[in-house]
Amino acid sequence: MIKQAAYGVEPWSLKESGLNMDLLAQSESVFALSNGHIGLRGNLDEGEPHGLPGTYLNSFYEQRPLPYAEAGYGYPESGQTVINVTNGKLIRLLVDDEPFDIRYGTLNSHDRVLDLRAGTLTRHADWTSPAGSRVRVTSTRMVSLTQRAIAAISYTVEPVEGQVRLVAQSELVANEQLPDSGRDPRAAAALEQPLVSEEYSADNDGQCRAILVHSTRVSGLRMAAGMLHEVEGPSRMSIHSEAYPDVGRSLIACEVPLGEKLHIVKYIGYGWSSTRSRPAVRDQVAAALALAKLTGWEQLLAEQRAFLDDFWAGADVEVLGDPEIQQAVRFALFQVLQSGVRAEGRPIAAKGLTGPGYDGHTFWDTETFVLPVLNLTSPAASADALRWRHTVLPLARERAEDLGLKGAAFPWRTIDGQECSGYWPAGTAAFHINADIARSVLDYVNATGDEKFEREIGVEILVETARLWRSLGHHDAEGRFRIDGVTGPDEYSAIKDNNIFTNLMAQRNLAAAADLAEKHDDVAERLGVSTEEAASWRDAAKAMMIPYDERLGVHPQHEDFTEHAVWDFDNTPEESYPLLLHYPYFDLYRKQVVKQADLVLAIHLRGDAFTDEQKARDFAYYEPMTVRDSSLSACTQSVVAAEVGQLELAHEYLAEAALMDLRDLERNTRDGMHMASLAGAWIALVQGFGGMRQTPDGLTFAPRLPDGISRLTFHIRYRGRTFRVRVTRHEATYELLEGEELAITHFGEKVTLGGKATRQKIPSITEGPRPKQPKGREPITHR
Amino acid sequence: MIKQAAYGVEPWSLKESGLNMDLLAQSESVFALSNGHIGLRGNLDEGEPHGLPGTYLNSFYEQRPLPYAEAGYGYPESGQTVINVTNGKLIRLLVDDEPFDIRYGTLNSHDRVLDLRAGTLTRHADWTSPAGSRVRVTSTRMVSLTQRAIAAISYTVEPVEGQVRLVAQSELVANEQLPDSGRDPRAAAALEQPLVSEEYSADNDGQCRAILVHSTRVSGLRMAAGMLHEVEGPSRMSIHSEAYPDVGRSLIACEVPLGEKLHIVKYIGYGWSSTRSRPAVRDQVAAALALAKLTGWEQLLAEQRAFLDDFWAGADVEVLGDPEIQQAVRFALFQVLQSGVRAEGRPIAAKGLTGPGYDGHTFWDTETFVLPVLNLTSPAASADALRWRHTVLPLARERAEDLGLKGAAFPWRTIDGQECSGYWPAGTAAFHINADIARSVLDYVNATGDEKFEREIGVEILVETARLWRSLGHHDAEGRFRIDGVTGPDEYSAIKDNNIFTNLMAQRNLAAAADLAEKHDDVAERLGVSTEEAASWRDAAKAMMIPYDERLGVHPQHEDFTEHAVWDFDNTPEESYPLLLHYPYFDLYRKQVVKQADLVLAIHLRGDAFTDEQKARDFAYYEPMTVRDSSLSACTQSVVAAEVGQLELAHEYLAEAALMDLRDLERNTRDGMHMASLAGAWIALVQGFGGMRQTPDGLTFAPRLPDGISRLTFHIRYRGRTFRVRVTRHEATYELLEGEELAITHFGEKVTLGGKATRQKIPSITEGPRPKQPKGREPITHR
DSSP: OOTTTTTTOSSSEEEEEEEEEEHHHHHHTTTTOOOOEEEEEEOOTTOOOOOOOOEEEOOEEEEEOEEEEEEETTOEEEEEEEOOOEEEEEEEEEEEEEEEEEEEEEEEEEEEETTTTTTTEEEEEEEEOTTTEEEEEEEEEEEEEESSTTEEEEEEEEEESSSSSEEEEEEEESSOOOOOOOHHHHHHHSSSOOEEEEEEEEEEESSOOOHHHHHHHHSSSEEEEEEEEEEOOOSSSSEEEEEEEEEEEEEEEEETTOOOOEEEEEEEEEEEEEOHHHHHHHHOOOOHHHHHHHHHHHHHHHHHHHHHHHHTTTTTTETTTHHHHHHHHHHHHHHHHHHHHHHHOOOOOTTTTTGGGGGGEEEGGIIIIHHHHTTOOOOHHHHHHHHHHEEEEEHHHHHHHHHSSSSSOOOOOOOSSSSSSGGGGGTTTHHHHHHHHHHHHHHHHHHHHHHHHHHIHHHHHHHHHHHHHHOOOOOTTTTEOOOOOOOOTTTTSOOOOOOHHHHHHHHHHHHHHHHHHTHHHHHHHHHTHHHHHHHHHHHHHTOOOOOOOOTTOOOOOOOGGGGGGGGGGGGGGGGGGGGGGGGGGHHHTTTOSSOOOSHHHHHHHHHHHHOOOHHHHHHHHGGGGGGSSSSHHHHHHHHHHHOOOOHHHHOOOOHHHHTTTTTTTTTTTGGOOOHHHHHHHHHHIIIISSEEEHHHHHTEEHHHOOOOSSEEEEEEEEETEEEEEEOOOEEEEEEEEEESSSEEEETTTEEESSSSSSSEEEEOOOOOOOOOOOOOOOOOOOO | OOOOOTTTOSEEEEEEEEGGGHHHHHHHTTOOESSSSSEOOOOOOOSSSSOOOEEEEEOOOOEEEOOSOOHHHHHHHHEEEEHHHHHHHHEEEHHHHHHHHOSEEEEEEEEEETTTTTTEEEEEEEETTTTTEEEEEEEHHHHHHHSTTTEEEEEEEEESOOEEEEEEEEEEEOOOOOOOOOOOOOHHHHHHSEEEEEEEEOOOSSSSSEEEEEEEEESSEEEEEEEEEEEOOSSSEEEEEEETTEEEEEEEEEOOOOTTEEHHHEEEEEEEESSSSSSHHHHHHHHHHHHHHOOOOOHHHHHHHHHHHHHHHTTTTTEEHHHHHHHHHHHHHHHHHHHHHOEEEEEEEHHTTTTOGGOOOTHHHIIIIIHHHHTTTOOHHHHHHHHHHOOOOOOOHHHHHHHHHHSSSOSSSSSSSSSSOOOOOOOOOTHHHHHHHHHHHHHHHHHHHHHHHHHIIIHHHHHHHHHHHHOOOOOOSSSOOOOBBBBBBOSSSSSSSSHHHHHHHHHHHHHHHHHHHHHHHHHHHTTTTOHHHHHHHHHHHHTTTOOOOOOTTTOOOOOOTGGEEEEOOOGGOOOOOOOOOOOOHHHHHTEOOOOSSSHHHHHHHTTSSSSSSHHHHHHHHHHGBBBBOSSHHHHHHHHHHHOOOOOOOHHHHHHHHHHTTTTTTOOOOGOOOOOHHHHHHHHOOOOOOEEEEEEEEEEEEOOOOOTOOSSEEEEEETEEEEEEEEESSEEEEEEEESSEEEEETTEEEEEOSSSSSEEEEEOOOOOOOOOOOOOOOOOOOOO
16 A cells, blocks of 8 residues: 555645655656657656556457356457557667666655646656766656647756766667566466567658567457657767667767756657558558657647646646645546546557556446546547547447347447456346446436437447347336346346346336437437337346345345345455455355445436435445445445545545555556545545536435545536536536537526526435444545 | 167177277277276277277376456366376287278178176177178176276287287287377367386286386375286297386287187286385385286186176166166166276275266266165275265365355265365355265265264264354344255256255254264264254254245245246257256356256155155156256156156156166267166156155055056165065066065054065055146157
């Protein structure tokens, strides 16, 4: 775990002072820059020391075999793993014949700052070599949000005490050696040296440029990486570029007198394709570099800031009274934006492009946690991510057919749309992902009023997922519509009957598909939807079975759940969490123990299906058995805690979601950011304390603050408007900043946002008794 | 599938006339000889052509990695696979410079006879070489039932038309090349060349002997194989033996004039150990060979026949009116005897030692199907198999602890006692194996009155399995004892709550453990059983939850089973069976479709828990959804069909069980015999048509014959007695052949077997309407 405030508590930046070698890998993740297309981990310019070197291109992966001790029908035979592509951020430095390596010599000072408004990572190092030569190295790195193929580095070296001879070796390196991943040796072998050189070139005509083209062995994808330099420095300077199959290198050698400096701007370009030719991919990178050079470093910086200014104007969240959460939520918004803003027809992975965790796969959490944030802050990015789902519908239809089902079955985990889950009880059986995607489509359309998207993308996704649900369930003798043998969000229960979350989400999916088919009858006709079929969706939705335990007066997470033995929390030592690493699935599956909010997530996302009393009773029932062995839980618990009046508990869960990576709470931040948990920080603030919900009739609010937050301000983009909500202890102020009049609901009362801000009273509430959590699994107290 | 009567219909032998190359691998399994320690597949003497060469030693295995696409806590990391050990049955023959190979030249005649009373496989071949030399080759092979380390071959070659020059090369060959197994390449690699040579020697001092010693790479087991020859032949003869790391060879060259012959007796000895030294294992084999030679071929034959005569005197089953079943049940008894009679502290594998199927693993079917036969025909073999379970109790205790449970959890599949199951929903979760073993202990003691075994072996197995059940289940709010999240016999349902078979078997296990702990209180005390603990077992047994569907008036196989959708049998084409190869588990698990008798097996093994009406209703309910994709089903369906009066259906299921391998009904006889299904032939006849049950109060009978069997006679060994039951259409005759008076029950009435045979009337019954089976899954009609 990272100690408090490892990155300072500035409101608009993360600052690391000094260099903690133990946190190197985590900091590489935290300082990762991305635009959703290119991702650069926060590795040091000179490459070493490193925790985990990483450069990623969205959806650029290699295939590897998925082995099974005992195989079964329909098991995916090959998996996909995001690979570390050609590293273009490398600038090695020789200072008077000694390599600049902070492990040797004396590091007089070192700091790194991630600037959330500038969109840059800046580093200052003041270093004395073992032989006594002292230099100041300053670098600023960006991955452009406006030129998606481009990253750039401004790199400056100055002598501090006297003239130095410097050689900067700016490189492209393919097939970097990675630390042992500890994975299955066959899979590891497939991923070692994943890139096969196809072409390499270097120019010495003043461009100071090199380009490498590679392809992957099995998945057959092609990529090009290029670099181009602008160099300013002393008069005695020589520059030479060279290229080899796996290395491109520009050598800049010079003597720098005291008072002068070597300044390099390195433009890095990336492109990849599964279909285009070698020259096409190569030339695309050369063109991107040319454009970046034409733009120039200062203009790239300016574009970057303008892009972010625009984002923050409609997305910023201000948290008075809790500076750590203030920093964390802005960091979270920045990372969420980075993960998908320029993905453009590619998915948003669970880790974004910040690390190799989960093999770079995309799961249900993108639609369930990340897109709800983007829908209301950067909706075009949401639309892109959903368009990607639409492009993989043919694969999802095939998968459904393989499984003997109708419609489309989206993969549980994937990069290119193929199912890559190697353990079906927590993969294929988690059919709820289909309803999660459908919900996201509905929410996006609700947030934007984007009728074109609804027609072109929405109807088809809703129809095909409704077909899946209709074929997955059946009516029992009493006429109830049952969905048997599936896995809900809680992965400590699997293959269960009538998981309430699944059934409620499927219910909305079925009903909405019927509505959309009616609204867009021409599209529906093209998709072969008959009135009989649509009616069967409505019928199934209406008859959906929602189990209820009359004895306890609570909803069982799935049928018979409350009959199961309760996990022996008292005899589970703290070091035995996460439970899945210390107890067998068979035991987890048959007991009352909840990995992550499941029924409580149903309360959050289908609040209309529960009475207020049920919400309170259910929340109180599940709290003592929810262990949060998943990062996809704290934010949901925060939202529902706030809704049932447990404001202090909600604040703690908010902190856990928001600080997941900044504090490395799950000890795996080294593998990349938890995008959904970061998104959860926003969800907990806006949907929890802001009490915001998207409903068919528009946005509703029921804001209430915990003691530790004196004022909460957030911005929402909704149907072309931008407005601000400011919540204090006793009132909420709604102010339309841009766009036409908009009606919202405040604690059930309609409020119209128009010319000037409107203030609304917040009804008071008495906090009930605080529910207990499993021993040792209480939320963190962050202050 | 093998066409009818491929092996004739002789009552005491199997005869293959000619040589059907398409059935080579199946015939190798059918003609396999074993004594439970050594197993020789029925490969031709000259080694080629072959389907699958095979020589096995009970429990001699190699380890191999078990790979997982996504690993989990408690998954076994390595598996065990029986390996093809040094082949000692090989005698190559050169006839006038041409190898005797039935694929070339002219095979004038060929037949093989497995003699079920002699315990030998005899072969006659009359062959003309491509160059026109004609010889008659006669070989008789045995695996000694009296000298467990010994196999022997009598091999004779005679010229038919004129003098021939012969070279017989009698060999030991280690690391034979095997046909591609199509398995995971890493596992295959581990099993290629599994034997590492440790020592080899050949003698030319008149012994004509060679010995090879090898060990396995990973499992570290050591084996020795040796051969010793007695040769009679013409005067012009030279004999030479030689040895290399993987080959031992005796060359016997001679010129045989017409009217003379070459006659070789080859004694083959095997020994293996996980602990003893190289010289010890080598010398053990040399000693066994010396003893075999001293005994001599004729005496070995005589011992073999005497051993079998004794077996048949207490085991034979006579079936008048159905000659195919007559042959099949004797073959079945012979194979079941072979599989375990000299296992002596080693397990009985699912395939015996007849092939590499299921990796040579032992499952629950040994205790559930094989031992019930041996209990009442060859009880010492049963005791041995259960003693093996007792020796692996320490591993089973460790496994239980790993799983967070008390007592002992026996492995689902294993060779040496380690869990080797790579798919836990159909492995670890199938806890019923523990109750199956406990039941087998109880039935063995019931059958023999072996008090010493009960004290030394029985109590501990019962206590440790009772502890497992007590920790696996829990009481619900209504006080019912639930066992959640387990898999019953039907592998098309997994991880279910309150599987009735499991609960009923556990119930008996718990109650019997308490009884035994009370009876052997000193043993119980040593095992730490308090009166409180024993009482908790009785309580759990008493409160055991047995779900019942009031609406349908049937027992659901597990809780909520009858709420699930019924499999769409009408739209399942015949070629889509077995279903597990054509449909995903997720779909099978959530629908009403039964791979193999589960609730119906509960009716068979816990008939006391069902009323007659329930039995009939339940049987009728499950028949239309039981697809018999397992060989462990037909015999159970036969027994219960007979019990509920469906005698013709019972006859068909009997045939399916009995002819499983002789007709290759599941198309995998090439990999070895289905021991449990073979045992099922006896079970169907004796427990089905004989209506025999073992109860705490002794044996009960309720015999009834189908139309196609005019008389059924079977022998039973029970508590030191041997008696014969002869059933005809209207009466049953019980005759004590050996031992003291014995009370049995005939249709509920006590009958005392004493001096002379007693005849009892059979009450008449009207056969009700025949239940339907799933389309295309009706039992075979064998005539």
